Amino acid sequence: MLHEPHDHHEPTHIPMQDHNSDDKLHDHLLNIISVSAGxxxxxxxxIGLIGVIxxxxxxxxxxxxxxxxTSFVYLGAAIISFIALRTPLRKxxxxxxxxxDVLFCVGLILTAVACGxxxxxxx
Numbered sequence: 001m002l003h004e005p006h007d008h009h010e011p012t013h014i015p016m017q018d019h020n021s022d023d024k025l026h027d028h029l030l031n032i033i034s035v036s037a038g039x040x041x042x043x044x045x046x047i048g049l050i051g052v053i054x055x056x057x058x059x060x061x062x063x064x065x066x067x068x069x070t071s072f073v074y075l076g077a078a079i080i081s082f083i084a085l086r087t088p089l090r091k092x093x094x095x096x097x098x099x100x101d102v103l104f105c106v107g108l109i110l111t112a113v114a115c116g117x118x119x120x121x122x123x
Contacts, residue, residue, distance in 0.1 A: 036078035043071035063117035
């Protein structure tokens with residue numbers, strides 16, 4: 001049996017890893033949307049509770065202002081994540097994902113800072 005030489009002009013098979021990485025990117029962006037939206041709700045709830053504490057205990061804190069800024073950071077992460085999901089170009093979506101990840105991490109840091117301020121007024 002004769003083997004024909006391999007034709008280098010044949011289309012190459014796309015490895016399954018590319019498909020899996022697209023699925024992982026999609027799942028990651030969906031997770032960021034849902035968690036960011038949840039954290040936005042947490043920030044708004046905490047702002048309301050801190051407002052009640054400030055009114056009844058007559059104390060001042062930066063906690064609610066930090067949480068208000070944090071809610072906008074989470075909102076930005078959710079909106080950019082949504083746009084990245086709707087973007088057909090994978091390279092652009094990957095770039096947007098980096099921005100989303102940075103915003104989400106900044107939101108987490110600001111949330112921790114707000115918790116620190118809250119602990120300072122409670123203790």
